[in-house]
Amino acid sequence: MMYSETEKKNNPSKYDTVFIRDIISKCEDVEELKSKILPMLKDQKDQWSEKIGEIIEKNGYTKSAFAEACRVSRVSVDKWCKGAIPKNRETFLRIGMAAHYDRNQMDQLLQRYGQYPGLYPKSLEDCVCIFVLQKQYGESALGRYEAILDRIKTEIIKDNEPNLGEFSTVFVDERIRNITSEEDLQKFVSDNASIFSSAYHKFYAYVKICIKANYNGYAGSVFELAEGQGWSSSLRQCVSEIRQNKWYPTRNKIISLGLHLSMDHDQIDEMLELAHMEPLCAKNIFESVIMFVLDDASLNNMMDTQSEEYDPDELCRYARSVLEGLDLPEIEAFITELPEIDDE
Amino acid sequence: MNNNLLIVSENERTHVYDLDTRSTWEVGRPYKEIDPDIKFYGKSVSRKHGRLQNIDGFWFYLDTNRKNGTRYNGKLIEPGINGRIKPVMLEDGDILEFGCGEKCSDGSKPAVAKYVVNQKND
Numbered sequence: 001m002m003y004s005e006t007e008k009k010n011n012p013s014k015y016d017t018v019f020i021r022d023i024i025s026k027c028e029d030v031e032e033l034k035s036k037i038l039p040m041l042k043d044q045k046d047q048w049s050e051k052i053g054e055i056i057e058k059n060g061y062t063k064s065a066f067a068e069a070c071r072v073s074r075v076s077v078d079k080w081c082k083g084a085i086p087k088n089r090e091t092f093l094r095i096g097m098a099a100h101y102d103r104n105q106m107d108q109l110l111q112r113y114g115q116y117p118g119l120y121p122k123s124l125e126d127c128v129c130i131f132v133l134q135k136q137y138g139e140s141a142l143g144r145y146e147a148i149l150d151r152i153k154t155e156i157i158k159d160n161e162p163n164l165g166e167f168s169t170v171f172v173d174e175r176i177r178n179i180t181s182e183e184d185l186q187k188f189v190s191d192n193a194s195i196f197s198s199a200y201h202k203f204y205a206y207v208k209i210c211i212k213a214n215y216n217g218y219a220g221s222v223f224e225l226a227e228g229q230g231w232s233s234s235l236r237q238c239v240s241e242i243r244q245n246k247w248y249p250t251r252n253k254i255i256s257l258g259l260h261l262s263m264d265h266d267q268i269d270e271m272l273e274l275a276h277m278e279p280l281c282a283k284n285i286f287e288s289v290i291m292f293v294l295d296d297a298s299l300n301n302m303m304d305t306q307s308e309e310y311d312p313d314e315l316c317r318y319a320r321s322v323l324e325g326l327d328l329p330e331i332e333a334f335i336t337e338l339p340e341i342d343d344e
Numbered sequence: 345m346n347n348n349l350l351i352v353s354e355n356e357r358t359h360v361y362d363l364d365t366r367s368t369w370e371v372g373r374p375y376k377e378i379d380p381d382i383k384f385y386g387k388s389v390s391r392k393h394g395r396l397q398n399i400d401g402f403w404f405y406l407d408t409n410r411k412n413g414t415r416y417n418g419k420l421i422e423p424g425i426n427g428r429i430k431p432v433m434l435e436d437g438d439i440l441e442f443g444c445g446e447k448c449s450d451g452s453k454p455a456v457a458k459y460v461v462n463q464k465n466d
Contacts, residue, residue, distance in 0.1 A: 205399040206433060212397070213406050213429040245400070264424045274433075297425055315425060 020282035024291050030322050033292050038326075044283055045083030048113055052080045055099045069098035071142065087252055087286065087331065089116045089277075093129055097141040103133050115281040116251070121173040122199040123276060124189070125149060125248065130176050131185050148182055152189050167195055203274040204245050210261055229313070231260060232337040249275040255290055256337055262315045265294040286328055293319045313339045347462040348403055350396070354384050354455040363403060369396040371442065372409075384455040388412050388443030397431075403459065404431040405440060415441040436461040 020037065027033045056066050056077075067077040071094060076086075086092060092114045096106040106129070107118035119126040132145045172195060179185045189196060215225050226236040235256060241247035254275060258268035268290075269279035280287045297315050320338040323331060348363040361382060363369065372380035372393040384393070390409040397404050406429050407414045407421040414421050416432050417439055424430045432438075442455040 201400060202402060202433065205402040205404075206431070209397060209399045209404045209406075209431040212399070213431050214424075262425045262428060264430070267424060267430060270433075 017282050020288065021291070024282055024288055025295050027292055027296075030292075030325060033289065034326065037288050037292075038285065044285070045085065048085050049081055049083040051109075051113055052077075052095075055095065056081075059099060061098075066098065069139075069142065070094045085113065085284070087334075089114060089251055090125070092116065093125070093145075094142055097129070097132065097145060100136075100138060100141070101133065102136075103130060106133060115278060115284050115287075117276060117278050120199075120276050121169055121176055122195055123248075124152065124196045124199075127172075127176055127189065127196065128152065128185070130173075131179060131182075134177065144182075148185065152186055167192070200247070200249055200275055201245060203249060203271060204242050204247070206271060206274050207239075207242050207257070207261075210263065210267065214261075229260070230339070235260065235337055249277075251277055252334055255280075255287075256334060259290075259293075259316050259319050259338065264298050265291060268294065286331055286334075289322060289326060289328065290319070293322050349460045349462060350382065350457050351460055352382060352384075352455070352457045354386060363396065363398070367398045371395060382457075384442055386443055386455055389455055390443075393442055396434075403434045405434060406431050412443045414443075415439075434459040 023036055024033070027036060055061075056063065059066075061069065063077045063081070064074050067074045070077070070091070072091070080086065086095070089110065092110050093106070096109050099105075099109075101109065103119060110116040110118055119130050121127055121130060128145055128149045132141050132148070135144075137144045172192075175188060176185075179188055211225055226239045231239070235253070238247055238253055238257065251272070254271050254277070255268060258271055263271070265280065272279050280291050282288050282291060293315075297318060316338045317340075320335055320340070323335050323338075350361040350363055350369075352359045352361065361369065366381075369382050370380040370392065371382045371384070372378065372391045373385060373387075373389045374380060374383050375391045378391045380392070382396070390412045393407075393409050393412065394414055395406045395408055397406060405414070405416065405421075407423075408429060410423055410427070418441075421430065421432060436459065438459045440457045440459070442457070
């Protein structure tokens with residue numbers, strides 16, 4: 001793939017991501033991935049390490065105080081300072097609130113350091129975060145965020161019918177900007193619960209149709225599939241809530257779900273986009289490995305014309321074997337969810 | 345409320361299907377006891393070519409027959425890992441082409457369908 005000098009100059013970040021993505025697709029094995037890709041992504045770790053250091057220093061935190069402000073362990077903060085990037089988008093929200101960021105700064109933190117989309121008004125968590133950032137609660141921002149969210153979530157779960165007559169994201173954003181009190185926010189969310197509960201209805205429908213189309217033996221029941229395949233309890237809870245159209249998607253859970261459903265790269269990107277997230281990012285170390293696993297699995301299947309049997313766990317086992325061999329930080333929980341490699 | 349339509353065209357014949365009258369539509373070429381809901385007659389269309397399915401109000405196309413294939417907005421729908429079906433979520437204006445992508449060997453044009461979402465005035 002050729003890139004003009006102008007393209008590289010005008011959008012160096014995009015060029016880098018596309019370039020890295022291209023190299024991943026050409027890696028023939030894990031060793032090649034290790035030698036070519038992981039060193040390229042070292043810069044990302046250094047930048048994150050610098051950023052965390054800057055946040056801690058600028059706000060006068062000790063590492064322990066910062067850990068408490070973010071509601072994480074001191075060990076996590078130590079890892080961040082050494083370049084380990086949080087694997088959850090929610091953690092970035094906590095860091096941004098502990099750093100007393102405004103909305104623009106929070107969006108930059110999410111997009112530049114986490115490769116996540118910016119705050120999305122139709123997501124309930126983001127809606128509350130937007131309100132909290134507007135109010136500039138200072139030290140108590142994260143506490144207020146959690147308290148408001150808890151109160152609202154109980155209300156919203158009662159109404160989970162899809163709202164097929166849509167309010168635009170701009171409209172919702174504008175309304176939130178004009179809300180001045182927590183009570184008004186709660187009323188707005190409650191009066192328009194279907195906006196928030198239907199934010200992920202396309203995602204739910206996509207997961208359900210993928211299962212219906214490929215796992216007929218489970219009679220189209222998501223839950224039966226998860227039970228039958230012995231998925232982890234948290235993933236089974238995830239699919240149970242998807243069946244009821246009330247699961248709030250998290251990025252790594254979507255990736256895990258995609259692996260368990262033997263989805264290819266395009267399909268996992270589709271799920272992420274339907275959940276209002278960016279597609280898999282080549283500049284994220286963990287996701288670059290996932291991309292390699294998916295592309296390699298697709299290539300091998302295309303060459304295997306003899307196989308007629310579905311092995312539901314094959315992709316997960318392969319992903320596990322690759323991830324275990326790479327010693328990436330903070331993905332132990334992700335790996336343990338994947339089925340173990342059979343000892344034969 | 346919206347009205348979901350499929351406007352189908354084959355050899356200059358056009359037919360409009362109101363998708364909302366059922367939750368599943370089988371697409372294919374009629375043959376003996378095989379009687380699809382949406383019928384095409386070109387030989388490049390398989391007898392059981394594909395399916396339109398509604399989940400929670402969203403319409404999907406499932407390409408169930410890889411032999412003759414279907415194009416979605418000009419791009420061939422490929423199978424997933426181990427031949428798994430990759431459903432396509434339809435959006436207003438999407439185009440499906442069944443069978444061959446260009447002119448067929450018998451000289452006819454490929455069967456084409458356009459998914460249209462009409463705003464209903466209640």
